[in-house]
Amino acid sequence: MIKKKMEVYTLIKPEIQKLITVGIETANLDCRILLSKSLNIDKVIYNHEYIDISENQIKKFQCLVEQRLSGKPVSRIVNKRNFWKKEFKLNEQTLDPRPDSEILIETVLLHYENKSKSLKILDLGSGSGCLGLSLLEEYVNSEVSFFDVSKKSLEIVKINALNFGSANRSKFINLDWRIDGWDLNLIKIENNIKFDIIISNPPYIPRDEIKKLQTEVKKYDPFIALNGGIDGLDSYRYIIPKLKNILKYNGKVFFEIGKGQEDFISSRAKKHKLFPIEYNKDLSGVNRVITFIVK
Ligand SMILES: C[S@@+](CC[C@H](N)C(=O)[O-])C[C@H]1O[C@@H](n2cnc3c(N)ncnc32)[C@H](O)[C@@H]1O
The missing domain is CATH 3.40.50.150 (Vaccinia Virus protein VP39)
Incomplete structure (x- = not known):
């Protein structure tokens, strides 16, 4: 699985904007939690840290954001x-x-x-x-x-x-x-x-x-x-x-x-x-x- 190094904020910014558009006030935190879930890690991720991420993991993250956009609470997505x-x-x-x-x-x-x-x-x-x-x-x-x-x-x-x-x-x-x-x-x-x-x-x-x-x-x-x-x-x-x-x-x-x-x-x-x-x-x-x- 090929991974690339990315700054968290560069990756999540467009997704944050989608959530803000539908009125989700916790958009930034939600995206960081959903990103942790797609990377299968438990720790909090910060906006300006760099992570190694594969194309599949990016797709998984975007799917989780779609669930959030449909009104599913973060707690229900990550259980x-x-x-x-x-x-x-x-x-x-x-x-x-x-x-x-x-x-x-x-x-x-x-x-x-x-x-x-x-x-x-x-x-x-x-x-x-x-x-x-x-x-x-x-x-x-x-x-x-x-x-x-x-x-x-x-x-x-x-x-x-x-x-x-x-x-x-x-x-x-x-x-x-x-x-x-x-x-x-x-x-x-x-x-x-x-x-x-x-x-x-x-x-x-x-x-x-x-x-x-x-x-x-x-x-x-x-x-x-x-x-x-x-x-x-x-x-x-x-x-x-x-x-x-x-x-x-x-x-x-x-x-x-x-x-x-x-x-x-x-x-x-x-x-x-x-x-x-x-x-x-x-x-x-x-x-x-x-x-x-x-x-
Ligand atoms: C408002 S929730 C509270 C859950 C948890 N105590 C909390 O504070 O997050 C009410 C709980 O009562 C349970 N419950 C509802 N009707 C019940 C019944 N007839 N007998 C036993 N438990 C019942 C539900 O399954 C649910 O888990």
């Missing part, structure tokens, strides 16, 4: 996304982790300051595992059970857990919270030991709003990870009544929520012995995480 302190692998059945979800991790850290504690944690609707695996990174003696209806997403959690060296503290549970008795089945799998902490970022977008979302979301994030039913609140309706059966006394629940959903979720939770103790806002000032304690 990975940075979250908290790690790079998570993704597949077509995992939600692309959102930076706002890191607020949930920050909130748990504020409530449990002793990082050497041995905590039993449940990640309900685990997707790529970004929430539970980030907590395992922080709480080195703790264990997380990853619960998801999608078997394919659990496969990715397993790969991420292995890559991060956390697989021995992870359990992978394929259950559906819409099926009555899921709490009893879970507790049986857990040998009747309840959880100290439950974290969950369930689907919470009202069904009819999904089609109005950006192409990057509605076309590439799995529908089951977004769809919260008519008013966006179905997952909480299924989950909340069962939580006291699987949480220890004084255990805490950390829910990510959608804009304006806090009143419904808090009043539903209170009916089931869960008491709201804190609301945490995202950078745009929206209540994004609610913390409950079970009494």
Whole structure:
């Protein structure tokens, strides 16, 4: 394979211009990530470095840029996304982790300051595992059970857990919270030991709003990870009544929520012995995480 030496910027400039024309603000960074992917290297490439590249690799890069031009997010083209302190692998059945979800991790850290504690944690609707695996990174003696209806997403959690060296503290549970008795089945799998902490970022977008979302979301994030039913609140309706059966006394629940959903979720939770103790806002000032304690 004959390779030539080229300056990165000379190679990517025309492709950056194409992406800018369709309004992609991160055009330069996107092109550099896609170039790394076509060269099969993991490190960041800089605009003014020189690389050795073959004609095939240039063609591959241009094909990846075409995918980006059609609206596919970079994270879906390279199948990975940075979250908290790690790079998570993704597949077509995992939600692309959102930076706002890191607020949930920050909130748990504020409530449990002793990082050497041995905590039993449940990640309900685990997707790529970004929430539970980030907590395992922080709480080195703790264990997380990853619960998801999608078997394919659990496969990715397993790969991420292995890559991060956390697989021995992870359990992978394929259950559906819409099926009555899921709490009893879970507790049986857990040998009747309840959880100290439950974290969950369930689907919470009202069904009819999904089609109005950006192409990057509605076309590439799995529908089951977004769809919260008519008013966006179905997952909480299924989950909340069962939580006291699987949480220890004084255990805490950390829910990510959608804009304006806090009143419904808090009043539903209170009916089931869960008491709201804190609301945490995202950078745009929206209540994004609610913390409950079970009494
Ligand atoms: C919004 S995504 C969150 C994924 C991940 N926790 C994150 O924060 O990126 C919701 C997750 O819930 C899962 N899910 C949806 N409905 C479910 C159900 N009925 N039972 C179990 N998991 C479900 C989806 O497969 C998806 O992985």
